Amino acid sequence: MAKIIGLLQLKRMTLLQSFVFLCCLTLLIVLVVIILEFEWAENIRLRFADHSSVIDWVLPSLVAAVLLTVAVAIVLMASVFYKWKLKQPLEILMKASEKISANDLGFQIYYDSKDEMGELCNVFEKMRGQLEKNYKALWRSVEERKKLNAIFAHDLRTPLSVLKGYSEFLITYLPQNNVSEGKLLDMIQTMKVHIVRLESYTEAMNSIQKLEDIPIQSQTIEIERLTSMLNDSARQIFGQRGKTFSSSVATDAKQIAVDIHLVLHVFENLTANGARYASSHVSIHYSVSKGFFFITVTDDGAGFSDEALQKAVFPFYRGEVWDVNEHHGLGLYICKVLCEKHEGSLNVENGPNGGGNVTASFLVDK
Numbered sequence: 196m197a198k199i200i201g202l203l204q205l206k207r208m209t210l211l212q213s214f215v216f217l218c219c220l221t222l223l224i225v226l227v228v229i230i231l232e233f234e235w236a237e238n239i240r241l242r243f244a245d246h247s248s249v250i251d252w253v254l255p256s257l258v259a260a261v262l263l264t265v266a267v268a269i270v271l272m273a274s275v276f277y278k279w280k281l282k283q284p285l286e287i288l289m290k291a292s293e294k295i296s297a298n299d300l301g302f303q304i305y306y307d308s309k310d311e312m313g314e315l316c317n318v319f320e321k322m323r324g325q326l327e328k329n330y331k332a333l334w335r336s337v338e339e340r341k342k343l344n345a346i347f348a349h350d351l352r353t354p355l356s357v358l359k360g361y362s363e364f365l366i367t368y369l370p371q372n373n374v375s376e377g378k379l380l381d382m383i384q385t386m387k388v389h390i391v392r393l394e395s396y397t398e399a400m401n402s403i404q405k406l407e408d409i410p411i412q413s414q415t416i417e418i419e420r421l422t423s424m425l426n427d428s429a430r431q432i433f434g435q436r437g438k439t440f441s442s443s444v445a446t447d448a449k450q451i452a453v454d455i456h457l458v459l460h461v462f463e464n465l466t467a468n469g470a471r472y473a474s475s476h477v478s479i480h481y482s483v484s485k486g487f488f489f490i491t492v493t494d495d496g497a498g499f500s501d502e503a504l505q506k507a508v509f510p511f512y513r514g515e516v517w518d519v520n521e522h523h524g525l526g527l528y529i530c531k532v533l534c535e536k537h538e539g540s541l542n543v544e545n546g547p548n549g550g551g552n553v554t555a556s557f558l559v560d561k
């Protein structure tokens with residue numbers, strides 16, 4: 196019966212349709228068997244009409260045969276229904292549950308059927324995929340937090356050491372009046388600078404932590420309007436620094452769905468970074484490809500050093516620039532975090548003709 200069902204290719208049937216089909220098929224087969232049993236009983240009766248002892252057990256045998264046929268048919272139907280519709284998906288789901296319980300999410304659930312069990316497997320696969328995505332995001336967040344804390348702790352050592360040394364010096368020599376007024380004022384001024392530096396670091400850390408709580412709110416916008424908005428922002432940024440820029444668009448799409456405020460935030464950081472390192476001009480290129488919106492900012496400066504290519508997206512990395520009040524080394528790191536929240540990425544490299552080349556991508560909602 197299972198082979199017949201397989202040949203009929205009945206995978207598109209729902210569980211109810213499959214059960215009704217098996218019931219009808221079983222009923223038909225049972226009726227045929229019962230008819231044959233009645234014919235067998237009638238032949239026995241006619242052949243042994245003169246033997247009353249034989250005739251006496253024909254009817255009980257017929258009843259027993261009919262009951263046995265019905266019982267066997269029910270068991271076979273249940274067995275076929277289980278093997279046909281339930282056994283394989285249940286085994287798949289059981290194995291999947293065991294792997295998920297063991298925190299093993301590197302697998303896929305596939306069951307080729309259009310019935311409810313097939314839909315259940317598809318839903319289970321979506322759940323597994325979401326769990327894997329969340330687990331990777333959580334792991335990445337934990338690793339980023341560890342890295343951030345390590346860098347933050349490292350950068351705090353210098354101002355803390357300076358403040359500790361000055362405080363010990365003042366405790367030792369100030370009571371003895373061995374510190375001149377000029378020296379004291381210089382030390383206080385230096386301590387103030389380092390205190391401002393600590394405050395700046397603290398504010399920077401708070402701003403980074405707030406990035407993780409930003410919700411993604413995509414909205415549909417025309418490409419022309421979005422690029423015009425971004426270009427207006429770039430015009431102000433480059434105008435303040437006395438640099439020029441040009442932009443180009445390469446896409447057939449008329450509109451996309453992205454988080455406009457998040458894209459603008461990333462764009463402003465990229466253009467500010469480009470304006471900081473450019474000699475005189477920055478090129479901006481917009482494109483949409485394979486479900487992503489890309490923004491590429493290329494400056495005509497000296498480009499990234501080998502060290503910067505490895506560490507440019509690290510928090511508090513400044514390269515050759517050192518300006519505590521204006522530059523915390525967070526621009527590209529913030530861009531990286533926001534791009535990843537939008538299921539995109541940030542790529543840092545040197546352009547083919549020199550200069551820094553930074554590309555941000557954002558997943559476009561369908």
